[in-house]
Structures are given as C-alpha cells and as structure tokens.
Amino acid sequence: MRLSVANGLRLLICGWTAGLLAFVVLGCGGSGGSRVAGRVVPVSEGDFHISAPNRLTAGEYTLRVHNEGPTQHELIVVPYPSWHLPIRADGLTVSEETIQTREVGALEPGGAGAVRDLQLHLTPGRYIMFCNMEGHYMAGMHHELVVTS
Amino acid sequence: MRLPRRTMRPFAATGSRNGPIIAIFLTFALVSAASIVLSVKVTGGSQHRATAIEVASRQRTLAERYVKEVLLAREGRRADPATIGSVMAASSTALLEGGVAPAVNGDDDQTKLQGAEGAALRGEFAQEQRLVSDLTETGEAVLAGHSVAGLPQTAHEQISTTDPIERLRVLAALTSNVSLVAARSMTRADEANISNLVSTQVLLGVGGLLITVFLASVLLATTRRQSAHFRSLALSSSDLVVVLGEEGCRYVSRSVAAMVGKAESDLYGTRLGDYVHDEDRPLLQSVATTGSPSEFSFRMRNGAGEWRHLEAHTTDLRSDRNLRGVVLNARDTTDRVQLEGELTAQLDRDGFASHLSEALEMADEEREVFDVVERATVEISERTPMELLLSDSSRANLSRAAQNPSADAPGCPVRSPFSCVAVRRGTAVVFDSSESLNACPQLRGRDSGPCSAVCVPVSFMGRALGVLHTTGPDGRPLTGEAVTQLTVLAGQAGARIGTVRAFEKTQLQASTDGLTGLVNRRTGEKELRELIKARHLFSLVIADLDKFKSLNDTHGHEAGDRALRLFAQTTKQTLRDNDLVARWGGEEFVIVLPELDRFQAIKVLDRVRHDLAVAHPGETARFTASFGVTDSGQADTLEELLSIADAGLYAAKQAGRDRAVVGDASAAEPAAERATAPEEPTHGPIVAARGGRPPIHEAADEEEPRPSGVQIR
Numbered sequence: 042m043r044l045s046v047a048n049g050l051r052l053l054i055c056g057w058t059a060g061l062l063a064f065v066v067l068g069c070g071g072s073g074g075s076r077v078a079g080r081v082v083p084v085s086e087g088d089f090h091i092s093a094p095n096r097l098t099a100g101e102y103t104l105r106v107h108n109e110g111p112t113q114h115e116l117i118v119v120p121y122p123s124w125h126l127p128i129r130a131d132g133l134t135v136s137e138e139t140i141q142t143r144e145v146g147a148l149e150p151g152g153a154g155a156v157r158d159l160q161l162h163l164t165p166g167r168y169i170m171f172c173n174m175e176g177h178y179m180a181g182m183h184h185e186l187v188v189t190s
Numbered sequence: 191m192r193l194p195r196r197t198m199r200p201f202a203a204t205g206s207r208n209g210p211i212i213a214i215f216l217t218f219a220l221v222s223a224a225s226i227v228l229s230v231k232v233t234g235g236s237q238h239r240a241t242a243i244e245v246a247s248r249q250r251t252l253a254e255r256y257v258k259e260v261l262l263a264r265e266g267r268r269a270d271p272a273t274i275g276s277v278m279a280a281s282s283t284a285l286l287e288g289g290v291a292p293a294v295n296g297d298d299d300q301t302k303l304q305g306a307e308g309a310a311l312r313g314e315f316a317q318e319q320r321l322v323s324d325l326t327e328t329g330e331a332v333l334a335g336h337s338v339a340g341l342p343q344t345a346h347e348q349i350s351t352t353d354p355i356e357r358l359r360v361l362a363a364l365t366s367n368v369s370l371v372a373a374r375s376m377t378r379a380d381e382a383n384i385s386n387l388v389s390t391q392v393l394l395g396v397g398g399l400l401i402t403v404f405l406a407s408v409l410l411a412t413t414r415r416q417s418a419h420f421r422s423l424a425l426s427s428s429d430l431v432v433v434l435g436e437e438g439c440r441y442v443s444r445s446v447a448a449m450v451g452k453a454e455s456d457l458y459g460t461r462l463g464d465y466v467h468d469e470d471r472p473l474l475q476s477v478a479t480t481g482s483p484s485e486f487s488f489r490m491r492n493g494a495g496e497w498r499h500l501e502a503h504t505t506d507l508r509s510d511r512n513l514r515g516v517v518l519n520a521r522d523t524t525d526r527v528q529l530e531g532e533l534t535a536q537l538d539r540d541g542f543a544s545h546l547s548e549a550l551e552m553a554d555e556e557r558e559v560f561d562v563v564e565r566a567t568v569e570i571s572e573r574t575p576m577e578l579l580l581s582d583s584s585r586a587n588l589s590r591a592a593q594n595p596s597a598d599a600p601g602c603p604v605r606s607p608f609s610c611v612a613v614r615r616g617t618a619v620v621f622d623s624s625e626s627l628n629a630c631p632q633l634r635g636r637d638s639g640p641c642s643a644v645c646v647p648v649s650f651m652g653r654a655l656g657v658l659h660t661t662g663p664d665g666r667p668l669t670g671e672a673v674t675q676l677t678v679l680a681g682q683a684g685a686r687i688g689t690v691r692a693f694e695k696t697q698l699q700a701s702t703d704g705l706t707g708l709v710n711r712r713t714g715e716k717e718l719r720e721l722i723k724a725r726h727l728f729s730l731v732i733a734d735l736d737k738f739k740s741l742n743d744t745h746g747h748e749a750g751d752r753a754l755r756l757f758a759q760t761t762k763q764t765l766r767d768n769d770l771v772a773r774w775g776g777e778e779f780v781i782v783l784p785e786l787d788r789f790q791a792i793k794v795l796d797r798v799r800h801d802l803a804v805a806h807p808g809e810t811a812r813f814t815a816s817f818g819v820t821d822s823g824q825a826d827t828l829e830e831l832l833s834i835a836d837a838g839l840y841a842a843k844q845a846g847r848d849r850a851v852v853g854d855a856s857a858a859e860p861a862a863e864r865a866t867a868p869e870e871p872t873h874g875p876i877v878a879a880r881g882g883r884p885p886i887h888e889a890a891d892e893e894e895p896r897p898s899g900v901q902i903r
Binding site: 110180 | 310313314316345347349350351356359361362363366370371372375
C-alpha cells in the first residue's frame, strides 16, 4: 500500500503527458483540409480595385482571391446584364437583398494579405464581381466578367 | 575504475530531500513570475489598444459629422467643419504614428496614443490618413465652391461621380469604413493576444504542474528511500526501543518483541507492564508521565522467563507532534550486571581469603589454627553446622578438631579419612539431600533427620589431613559462594595445620634425644637456667645407670640402648607431667622436680627405683640406677647445683649403688677431686662438656659382678 501513492503520481504524469500530446496533435490537425475544384483563377483585390480575367469559358472555377490591402475587402459574384447594380437608399452600397437570390458566390471581408478560394460554377453569361463594403463599390471596386460557352 | 558511491546520510538535517523541494519552489516562482509578466504586458497593451479603438471608432462618427457640417455650412448655417476636419486629421496621425488625439468639444478629453503596430494595421491607418486628407480637401473645395473633379485621389480611390456632395459622402463612407476595419483589426489582435495569453497561461500551468509532479515524485522517492533506510536501521538495531505514551506502550522495536518472545502488537498499551519487574513498574510509569530520569535501569522478563537487566536512556518527545511520547533506548546489561556481581563476590572472597591468611599466619599452634577455623566458619555462615575433622598422626582415625561455635556440630560419623568421599575425591562435594540416591552414606539416618551437606577435603602437600564438613536444610545446601569460601578455608587451614605440624616435629627433633625421646641436654640446661632465674623451688637429680659398661659389654649395645629407653620410659611414667627428665649424655640423666626439695625428691626417686625394679624390660637385662640429689636451696648456679648433685651421685655409688643420695654442698669439690679415683674411669666427653668440672664417674665395678635385679635400699 505504501507504493500506491508513488504509482498514482506516475500514472498522473503519464496521463498528463499523453493528454498534452493529444492536444498538440489534434490542434495542428485542425488547420488543414481545403479543397480545390476546377480551374484556379487568380483574382487580386486592393484599395480600391479588382483585377481578374475579363473572359472565361463556362465551367467549374476556383477563384484564388488575394487581398493586396491595405484594408479589408469582400468579393461578391452575381450575374447581371447591366453595368449598374441596384444601389441602396444611402447611395453608397449595392442592395444585396435585391440580388441575393442570384448570387453565384461570395467571400466575406478578408484582411490585407489574405488569400482565399471561392468555388464557382460558371454558366455562360455576364457577371459582375464587386466589393460591397461601405463606399468601396462607389470608389471603383467592381469588375465585369464574360463567360462564354 | 570504480565510481564513488553516493554517501547516504540519513541523519543529516539537510540533504538530498532539499533538492526537489527547492526545485518545486523554483518552478512555482518561475511559472508565477512568467504568468504575471505576461498578464501585465498583455493587459497593458490592451489598455492602449482600447484607447486607440475608441479613437478609431470616433473617426467614423467624425467623418459623418464632417459631411453634415460641410453641408450645413454650405447652406449658410452655423457650423465648424474645419475643426472637425483638423481633429480627424490629428487623430489619424496620432493613430498611425502616436501622439495626442485632440478632444472633441463637449465629448471627451484628448487622448494620448502610442501609434499603430504591425504592418497590416499601419497600412490601414495610413489609408485612413490618406482618405481623411482627401475628405477634408474635398470638403474645403465644396465650401469654396470649387470643382472637385481635379482633386487628387491619394488613396487610389476611383470615384467616378462628379457630384461634389456624393463624392464627399463616398469619401466619408470610405474613411468611416477603414476606421471601423482598423478598429476591428485592433480588437481582433487584442482578442488574439488575450487568447494567446490564456493558452500561454494554460501551458505554463500544465508545465509547472508536470514539473512539480515530477519533482514531487523525486521527493517522494527520496523520502521513501530515507524512510526505508531508517526502517532498516531501526529494525536491524540491537537496541531496544520503546515509546511510552499516556495510554501506555505505543511502540516497541522488533528487538524488544524478540527478547520478550511476543509479537510487537502484544506489548502495546498496558500489556508491556506484564513483562516488567514488579519493583520497576512504578518507575516506568513515572518515566512515561514525566519524561525523567534521563537514565535508569529496569528489568524485563524474556521469553525464557529470565529477568534481564536493561539500562535505558530517556528522550522526552511528548511535545513532538510526530511522537507525543517518551522514547526509551535500552540496552541489555544483564551480562555486565552479573559480571559486576561476580567481581564483588570475588572481592569479598579475596577479602575473606586475605583475612583468613593473616589470621592463620599468626597461629603457631594447632589449637590456634583450630580457633581461627572456628571463627572463619562463623563468618562463612553463622548458623550452619560445620566441623573440622582431622586425622591423628597415624592417619587412621578422624576426630573433631573444631566446630562452628554458633551452631551444633554436624556430627559426621565417618571414622577414617578414606571413608570420606570428599577426601577420596580430593575435591569439595555438595549433597543436596541425604535422601537422594547418590548421597554420602554417612549422612543417612542422623538424629537431626534428612539434610544437605557440603564436604571439603583438608590436605597438606597432597596428604589428606581431614575434612571440613557442613550440613544444612534438606534440599538447600550452602550457596556456591559459601562453598567457595569453605574451599578457601579448607585449603588455607590444611596448609597451616600441615606447616604447624611439620614445625612442631622439627622442634621436637631438635630438643629431644633420638634414642630415648627425652629432652636432650641442651634443652634441659635451658629449662634449668630459666627455673633458677625464676627462683622457683626445685630439686635437681643426676641419675646414672649402674654398671652400664658391663651391660654393654655383656649383652651388646642393643641391650644397652634398650636399658636406656626403659629407664627413660619408666622415669617418665613414674614422674609427674611437669617433671623434667633429660638425657645428659651416655647413661647419665638429669631429673628436675619442680616444687620439691631434695628430701622430697629422695622419696620420689625411691618410687622410681621401685618401678625400675619391677619393670620387666623383656630382653633387656635387669639394671639399677644411682641418683645424686640437690635442690635449688643448696646453690645459686646451675654449675654448683650440678656439682653438688654429682657429689651425691658419687656418694651413692660409693655407698653401693642403686640408691639416691643428697649431695653435700661442702663435699662437692672433694668429690670433684675424687674424680680421678682409679675405680671410676673417666668419661672424656662428659669432662669436656662440664668445662673442667668433676665428671660423673661410672661407679660400676666391672670386675665385681653383682646379682642381677634391681636393688632396693
């Protein structure tokens, strides 16, 4: 019985060590796992512009969006026949409520230097990609894309 | 090469146990210090960031307010867009580079900022600064009524509208947005910092815990090793360790249990007292309650039922919370105590032996030796019957020479030395009971009933002299110590008796005549001189065998010797014990009769002559003797007395022999002159011995045979 205390402590040490190892391994493992589908198309955003191909053939795409900063930007892709998107009453932002059902894809705001992928299934037509953060669209952050069959 | 072994020092006050303890404390100190420093640093940074976030958020409001102020001012209303613009510009500079963000009137106080850290945040604030600049320039252009189309767009904005108000609003929105984004970035950084802090704290905590647990296990192992070491020491120690508490015995070491022959648990509480000597139990109880004396002795019964003497050292640990008792470290000193007892007994014995030796040394005669023996028996055992049985010169019979005067004589009926088993064995013999099978037969059937006995032989130079005999109660003989003293007594008494007897024999040989056993002439002269000196009345007689030469010649020297011995024997028998008969030389004798004058002496001598006449000497021829008599009243010196007595003898010879004649003092000298008479041949040696005085002559006429037989006048 005298040895039980020491044995308990040893078990405790082993348990702690195992737990710590498991924590580290699982924590590292959580960061992986992005999938890439279709062609990768580089897109860059910056204050206050969007650079992307003007024409693409229909199909599956992964837009690899690089925010060159210095501020945050988002990316919304919608098919639209016109150059002019519906603007909210404030006169500063696009009415996402109006175009929401037609959205092909969207990325939430990302910080400077972020590179994010956006999966798109593009059918032939005209698309517009823009950043709808306050004033960004009005400051020139929109780009037209034509998808051909 | 042999590695040096680490020395185990279980008794050191500080040692290997302190290492882990110090390490545990250090771990706690380091972990705590790191935790505190991190917390201070992170929370300090957070405070600064909170201020910056506040200012950045304010920029958003200010941008919108600026637009309103410009519009109001353009309408001619009272407004101050310039101040708002300057506050915005100063704030954006302070946010980027650090400095003072001015106060907004009526809102808050000026705020000191540290400047943005990190490339991303700095990029955002730089953009904000550019947008603020574009905004205020646009605002100024609007107020001045200038065109805004040519204004620079320093933040790379591509505002397509030419409406100055719309442009102003877009710029305000951009400024507002970038300020919001920057504020969010700072908030996120803060959250990340706090999250990092939490992770770091958790890691520190876990690390500290792991290290502590490891060190604790090391400490535990060390402590266990030391405990084991102590336990081994305690268990292997031959010291008897007892811990006494208020409720009795609380702990006994294994050695105590082994000594008592019980399990340790059988001795706890009051049960230990069952094995402590009755006389020592109160002392032990006192020690348990008072913790003193610091050293004492007590007795405990061991498994074999023997009392063991224990010497204990007391350590009072009643105030020690770990023990709360009195610790006894005891050692079995029984062997030492016994040895001390034996040494004391040896000293007593040596004292007895030495006193006895001195007493015996002063005893010159057997009687004195016996007296010492009697006193010694009293000293050995006053009430024990003891007797010294000694053999006579024939060594055939034993008789009691001494006995313990304080007790009855044991009365051993043994008759001869060699009937005694102790004498035969030559060593002390102890009989527990006269009734046992192997008891001495001499002990059986005594009037006093059954008894025990101790018999010690008494001898001198290997010759048995007798036996020292004691009796005691049946089954309880004398102790070993008394037997040892008896042996000492027997040895010393034997040696002394032997010595005294040898001395007496030597003295006897020196003072007696070998042939007749009578006192020799030298002794006789000595005693006579003492009598004269003491001026006592005595008679002096010179006796001479008649015709002794003729006897010798006729019957041979053997017959002459026999005649001399017969004369000596008869004279001694006839005379009193205190009368002295000495052989003076040849057939001449001197008889001294104390307290008798010369006339009384004549009568005594008549009896002697009579006894001589009736004595039947066997093969010895009959003979007579002549006596010359004087007494101390006739002269003052031995020489004169001898001379007078000699004259009497001469007269007796002359008168026909076989008679006693009183010497005439006045005729002494003429008698001496007559010594040359031809009929009395001179005895050369006697003449010489008398120093020229008249010799005693042989009165016998050898040519004149006389009838045999003793003539009586």
